[in-house]
Structure formats: C-alpha cells, structure tokens
Amino acid sequence: MPDTATDVAAARQQGDTARRASSIGLKGIRKEYPGGVVALESVDLQIGAGEFFTLLGPSGCGKTTLLRILAGLDEPSAGSLTIGGVAVTETPPHKRSVNTVFQSYALFPHLSVRDNIAFGLKMRGVAGAERDTRVKRIADFIQLGELVERRVDQLSGGQRQRIALARALVCEPDVLLLDEPLSALDAGLRRKLQVELLRTQQRLGMTFVFVTHDQEEAMVMSDRIAVLNDGVIQQIGTPQQVYERPVNLFVARFMGHDNIFAVSARHERRITTPIGELTGERPCHGAHVLIRPETIELSAPESEGVEPGKPLNRLFCRVEERFYRGNNVEYRLALEEGGTGATLIAEISNCGERLFRVGDRVRAEIYPEDVVALGDEGSTS
Amino acid sequence: MSSADPVWRRRRHRETRHLLLSVLPGALWIFVFLVLPSLYLMSVAFMTNGGYGQPQLPLTLDAFRNLAGFGFLGWSPGNLYTLLRSLWQALLSLALVILVAYPIAWYIALCRAPLRPLMLLAVVVPSWTNQVIRAFGWMNLLAPGTPLSELAVRVGLVAPNLGLFPSSFAVTLGLVYNFLPFMVLPLYAAFEKLDHARIEAARDLYAGPLRAFFVAVLPQTLAGLLAGSVLVAIPAFGMYVIPELLGGGRSQMLGNLVAQQFGQAANWPLGAAGALLMLLATLVGLVILRRLGRRLGGDDMVI
Structure with missing residues (x-):
C-alpha cells in the first residue's frame, strides 16, 4: 500500500x-x-x-x-x-x-x-x-x-x-x-x-x-x-x-453609440453628412461615420475655442435639449448652418464648468481623429 | 389586516361556508357509495359463513384463518401461493412496464411538438376499448395453433400442441399491455419538463452517457416513475379480468380468489378477508414507494 x-x-x-x-x-x-x-x-x-x-x-x-x-x-x-x-x-x-x-x-x-x-x-x-x-x-x-x-x-x-x-x-x-x-x-x-x-x-x-x-x-x-x-x-x-x-455600423450600435451619420459624399478626407462637412483623419471609405458624444468639445461661439491652432471641425449649433445626469451632461444640438435637420449629441463631463442652457448658441468642436468611419457589416478588423 | 378584524372574519366564514357547500355533494356520494360499503365489507370479514353463503353472527376470525390456509383438511399453501403469485405478477409486470414505457416516453418527449399529442394518443387509444375485449384479442393471438404459438413451439419455448395461452406468460403480457399507458403518461409529463442543461453539465464534467443518465435524467423523472409505479402495481396486484381470461385457471391471482368467494364458493367472509388483505398490502406498498421517493431525493413527489 x-x-x-x-x-x-x-x-x-x-x-x-x-x-x-x-x-x-x-x-x-x-x-x-x-x-x-x-x-x-x-x-x-x-x-x-x-x-x-x-x-x-x-x-x-x-x-x-x-x-x-x-x-x-x-x-x-x-x-x-x-x-x-x-x-x-x-x-x-x-x-x-x-x-x-x-x-x-x-x-x-x-x-x-x-x-x-x-x-x-x-x-x-x-x-x-x-x-x-x-x-x-x-x-x-x-x-x-x-x-x-x-x-x-x-x-x-x-x-x-x-x-x-x-x-x-x-x-x-x-x-x-x-x-x-x-x-x-x-x-x-x-x-x-x-x-x-x-x-x-x-x-x-x-x-x-x-x-x-x-x-x-x-x-x-x-x-x-x-x-x-x-x-x-x-x-x-x-x-x-x-x-x-x-469597424462597422453593427458594432457601433451594439456598443451603444449615438451620433451615427450616413455619408452622402466623400472626397479624400472630406465627407458630407447630415450635420455638415467634416474632415476625418484618413480618407473615409465607409457609408457611415460615428462621432462619440464624449469626444465633442463645446464652447461659447464667441470664445477662442479649445485649441485655436488645430485643424478642427467646427460646427455652430443651438442647444435644443439638456439632460443633467450628475456625472455628465448630455446636450442635444441642432445645427445652425450646413446641416439637414440632424441632431448632434454631445456628452460633457460635469467638472464644474458653466452649463449651457436650452436655446444657447454653442460651438461644437470635433477632432479629425474622432470621426470614426464605419465599414460594411461583416468586415473584420 | 388582523384575523380579529370583524369584517375580515365574516368574509372568511362566508368563504368556508361556500367551500363546504360545494364539497358536500361529492363528499356525500363518496360516503354513501364508498365509505359505507367498505365498512360493511370489513365487518363481513369478521362474520361467520352461513349455510347458504350468507354472512352472519357471531363475529369470528375464521375467515382470516381460512385465508391463511387452514381448512377442514388442515393447512394447505394454496392461498399463500395465490398471494405470492399476485405479488410476483404485479412486480414483474411493473418492471417490464417500466422497461417498455421509459424509452417510449423519452422518445415522445424528444419528438417535434406537433407530433407528440398524436403519439400519446396512439399509446392511450387502445385503452378506450373494454379490457375484456382486449383480453379476448390476446387469447386469439396466443391460442394454440396461431402463428405466434407455432413460432414459440418451433423455438422450443412451449411443448407441442400447447399455445402461449393459457399461461402465466400470457397473464404477464396482458398486464404489461394493459398498464402501459398508466406508466407512459406520467413519465412523459416528467420528460417534457426535463432540464437538458443538467445532462450537458454531467457530460461536461466527464460523465459518460450511463453516468450522465443516472445523475441528470433519472432523478428528474423519478416523480413520474413513482407515480406510474403506483398506477401500475396496485391495480395489477388486484387484477381480476386478465388472469381469469389469459391464465386459464392456472395462474389465479388474489383478485380471482376474492371474486370466487363472492361467487361460486359462496364464502363472503373469506372474500371480504381477501379484500382487506389486498387493501393492507396496497397501503404498505404505497408507504414503501413514498419512502423510496423521499430517500432518492425527488422533491415534487406525487404520492
């Protein structure tokens, strides 16, 4: 034994x-x-x-x-x-x-x-x-x-x-x-x-x-x-x-993203969307783009903006709705010019800055690298 | 709301009255046609057999002595054999019914949903015909000279010129055939609710098919199996028609013994004693099955 x-x-x-x-x-x-x-x-x-x-x-x-x-x-x-x-x-x-x-x-x-x-x-x-x-x-x-x-x-x-x-x-x-x-x-x-x-x-x-x-x-x-x-x-x-x-529309939607826009025309890095003309980081091939609400910067239109020197997408909007969530604030924005009635959603983390009110004019700034091109479904990264 | 609240209490009283009223007719029926006759039958078992077969006083235990085999000529084991034969036939046919019904019920539960009612119907439909007629059907199928009997003779299972009927084999066959639906239906109900994930879990935890069956399938169908066993074994134990017709007098069971005493033998106390024995045996069987069910850990036992 x-x-x-x-x-x-x-x-x-x-x-x-x-x-x-x-x-x-x-x-x-x-x-x-x-x-x-x-x-x-x-x-x-x-x-x-x-x-x-x-x-x-x-x-x-x-x-x-x-x-x-x-x-x-x-x-x-x-x-x-x-x-x-x-x-x-x-x-x-x-x-x-x-x-x-x-x-x-x-x-x-x-x-x-x-x-x-x-x-x-x-x-x-x-x-x-x-x-x-x-x-x-x-x-x-x-x-x-x-x-x-x-x-x-x-x-x-x-x-x-x-x-x-x-x-x-x-x-x-x-x-x-x-x-x-x-x-x-x-x-x-x-x-x-x-x-x-x-x-x-x-x-x-x-x-x-x-x-x-x-x-x-x-x-x-x-x-x-x-x-x-x-x-x-x-x-x-x-x-x-x-x-x-x-990489595509399905993944973007499934991950819970808003701000997905159809691309109606494209020329190298310039694309046309319902919220106006945008410049991306690279030439865009997808049929849709995603702009994550939390990547958008908002400022008063008369101010200098976030980084005056950088090539940013600047969109002038009016605050249509505001949802206060405590840790962040969600704004629903209507384009003032160049848009076709689409709503842009911006999520700003609430760090004590002044909040915009419904009806305020704001300038939305989007970095080119935050314009995410979405390919066709089924294409793998 | 407390039960002392007068409104609440009055409402509860009204509910109780309604309940009593609705139960009363059924309760009366059961009392008059089941409880009273049963009490009478029990009392008959303790009476003396009169000269013309009528039960009469004084009260004795003669019937039970008779049942145990003590007669004018001393002790004979005939009744004991009948009791053992009844037990054996009931248990044997129960085992065979389980063997046949288990795969059938499982198979039906695995079929596509629209097919299942049809297949269940196919199991149940034969029992819509009278038991006696079906027993006669088996007599015709198994009698000497029929193809089945000839085949049995060729193979050497029965002696030449004899058939498969009458025999205790025919009785067992008749019992299995007769009680199959009573096992298939409760088993099917259990299989329909079967949690297949448990089988997969067992397989995933390295159980081979047989072990997986014992840990994941059998416990889930245990309640159905025991319910079916009660529905099969108890009536089989007291069965009268099938041994009478298919046994040919050689395979008498307890039910036949009782029937005889109330008929040709004209000994009502002995018949009543036999019936009482049957009742007791059934109760014992139920208790054993219940214990078994608890022991094996079924949680929603029917009995």
Whole structure:
C-alpha cells in the first residue's frame, strides 16, 4: 500500500503544475442546424493562453453555439478546433479538459453542494481523500466553505452561481467556458461577481471564454472581445478598440453609440453628412461615420475655442435639449448652418464648468481623429 | 389586516361556508357509495359463513384463518401461493412496464411538438376499448395453433400442441399491455419538463452517457416513475379480468380468489378477508414507494 498522505501531496503538486492555460484555435467553424438555420458562418479565431476572451452579441448571434462547440456539446458542420494545440473537433465533451458554467447553472439539486462540486473529480476517478481536499480548497477559495453540506435548493441565486463556478474550477480545466453566468442575477450582485470572476481568472491564469450580451460587462471583464452578429464575427479587439474604433455600423450600435451619420459624399478626407462637412483623419471609405458624444468639445461661439491652432471641425449649433445626469451632461444640438435637420449629441463631463442652457448658441468642436468611419457589416478588423 | 378584524372574519366564514357547500355533494356520494360499503365489507370479514353463503353472527376470525390456509383438511399453501403469485405478477409486470414505457416516453418527449399529442394518443387509444375485449384479442393471438404459438413451439419455448395461452406468460403480457399507458403518461409529463442543461453539465464534467443518465435524467423523472409505479402495481396486484381470461385457471391471482368467494364458493367472509388483505398490502406498498421517493431525493413527489 502506498502512503496516502504523500500520494495526496504529490497529486496536489502535480495538480498545481497541471493547471495550465491553453490556447484555442478555431478555423473555418461553421454550424448549420437541421432545417437550414445557419448559426455560424466560417468563424476563424485565435484565443491566447490565459486570456479572458468574451463573445459578445445579441441573442441568436451564434455566441452560445460557438461556446457549445468549444465544450463539445455541439459538433461543428465544418471547420476544425484545437485546444492547447491538440485537435479536438470530434472529441466528446467528457473527454475534453474544458468545463462550462451554464447560464441556468444546471446544478444537480438532489446532491449536496459538496457532491455537486466533487462530481467532476469523481467522474475522473480522483480518489476520495484527494477529492475532499480539493473540494475544500475550492470551496474556501470561492467563499462557500460553510455551505458544503447544504442541499442546492436551499441556496440563493448568487450562491448557486458560485457553486456552478466551483464545480467547474475544481476540475482545473485547460479552458473555462462561461455562458452568461451572471445574467440571472440582480445588478448589484452582478457587479460584485464580475469583479470576483475577473480576480479568480487573474489568480488562476486560466483561459476563460465568456459569453454575454451586455457590452458593459464585456468591457469590464475582457482582455479581448469578439463581437458577433448573424453567425459572423464583426470585430475582434481589446475593449478599447471595440468601443472607440468600431469597424462597422453593427458594432457601433451594439456598443451603444449615438451620433451615427450616413455619408452622402466623400472626397479624400472630406465627407458630407447630415450635420455638415467634416474632415476625418484618413480618407473615409465607409457609408457611415460615428462621432462619440464624449469626444465633442463645446464652447461659447464667441470664445477662442479649445485649441485655436488645430485643424478642427467646427460646427455652430443651438442647444435644443439638456439632460443633467450628475456625472455628465448630455446636450442635444441642432445645427445652425450646413446641416439637414440632424441632431448632434454631445456628452460633457460635469467638472464644474458653466452649463449651457436650452436655446444657447454653442460651438461644437470635433477632432479629425474622432470621426470614426464605419465599414460594411461583416468586415473584420 | 388582523384575523380579529370583524369584517375580515365574516368574509372568511362566508368563504368556508361556500367551500363546504360545494364539497358536500361529492363528499356525500363518496360516503354513501364508498365509505359505507367498505365498512360493511370489513365487518363481513369478521362474520361467520352461513349455510347458504350468507354472512352472519357471531363475529369470528375464521375467515382470516381460512385465508391463511387452514381448512377442514388442515393447512394447505394454496392461498399463500395465490398471494405470492399476485405479488410476483404485479412486480414483474411493473418492471417490464417500466422497461417498455421509459424509452417510449423519452422518445415522445424528444419528438417535434406537433407530433407528440398524436403519439400519446396512439399509446392511450387502445385503452378506450373494454379490457375484456382486449383480453379476448390476446387469447386469439396466443391460442394454440396461431402463428405466434407455432413460432414459440418451433423455438422450443412451449411443448407441442400447447399455445402461449393459457399461461402465466400470457397473464404477464396482458398486464404489461394493459398498464402501459398508466406508466407512459406520467413519465412523459416528467420528460417534457426535463432540464437538458443538467445532462450537458454531467457530460461536461466527464460523465459518460450511463453516468450522465443516472445523475441528470433519472432523478428528474423519478416523480413520474413513482407515480406510474403506483398506477401500475396496485391495480395489477388486484387484477381480476386478465388472469381469469389469459391464465386459464392456472395462474389465479388474489383478485380471482376474492371474486370466487363472492361467487361460486359462496364464502363472503373469506372474500371480504381477501379484500382487506389486498387493501393492507396496497397501503404498505404505497408507504414503501413514498419512502423510496423521499430517500432518492425527488422533491415534487406525487404520492
């Protein structure tokens, strides 16, 4: 008989070194359901080891299908998938070192919290003593220590969410998949668990693939975001890139932007829009431009302006409406000349300067680099 | 609002009165046609058998002694065999019904939504015909000389010149056939609500198909399974028609014994004692199933 204590120690050590993050490679992944519904058109994606990667999009965009393909719960109609450099396209879910936190948590209500968490280890044949230590470790880690003997149906939504997370984490997978794990929780708890989840990922250094339809959540959590629509990746980038430089109309709208204008004519860097002629930083090819409300500077028309020397777009407007939000103030502006009745929205952070009133004349100044050209949908950055 | 509030209290009194009035006719019906006859039947079990088969005083325990097998000629195990046969037939057919009904119910629940009512109908429709007629149908199918019986003879399952009917096999078959819908329907109701994410979670946590079934599917269908078991095992235990017709007198069950005592044998106290035994056995069975359900952790138990 081998000495169990040293065995456990050795196994634990091995477990720690085995806790490695894996990269993910998707190539030409396509998913067509019977009946001809195409959930994913040819998706190509590289997710780095240890990355917090988010799939963002509206419901029905294919993000959950993509996650299910990673988990092995759905098989792609075409394409190949590698996890940690190993091809796993046809590997069944119980043979992948990937675990999932389900949207509905999908806990086993007839089992105790402990047995729920231990389930994956048991299925992998981890011995009883080691199983207990690992369950205890993860329960403490996720602050569930005192609840392990309870039945799942005696717990609150936030606690269930944590158990679902613990149940997946305890298996120390190469990749953790999270399918809108916070969507069933109220706003306060949600924000708290977002931070917890992010810290967990940073401490473990595990690769997380996170699905959400909430762009704010995506920006807070992610290293990189892939925005999906109609089964096509619209843009992949850091939260900053996706928010500040959306590549097309869909991404701009989905990230919650106002001030999107159709381009009616273009000549190199000069474009014509419903709010007048604007100069961009580079020649514009898109059919639309975005001017983020918070990039617009407002000043009194008789003043000198922000930076008198710089080549700015200057638009003279009248304040039509004002919405005071405390931390910022939103103005809806009507163009005085050169516009075609379009409204420009400016968001000015409230740092104690004088507020404009409805009816005031103002000068709106837009830097050329803040005129973001939006391409056609489906074009990837 | 406190319950001492007079308006509130008056309203509650009125509600209680309405409730009592609406329940009364049904309660009366049950009392007159179920409770009273049952009480009479129970009292008959403790009476003496008269010369012409009429129950009469004095009160004795003769009927129960008779039921236990003690007669004029000393003890005989006939009634005990009948009791055991009833139990065996009920449990065997229950097991077989579960084996047949479980995949059927699962399959129907997985079908496209518009197909499901049709398939359920196909399960239920045969039971719209009288049980006796269906039993006769099986007699014709299984009698000596029919293709099925010939096949059984060829394979060597039954002796030449004998058929599959009459036999205890035919009784089991008849019971399974008869009670199938009573298992399919509650199981289907359970499968319709099945949370598939739990199966996926089990698969995701390295459970193979079989383990996933036991941790994610079976617990979710347990309530339906137990409800179906009650609906199948209890009537099967007291079944009269099927053993009478398909058993050919060789596979008597408790129900036949009771019927006999009220008929040809003209021994009402013995029949009543048999009925009482059946009732007790049923209660014990229910308690066991209930305990089992609690133990296995179903939370919305029907029984």
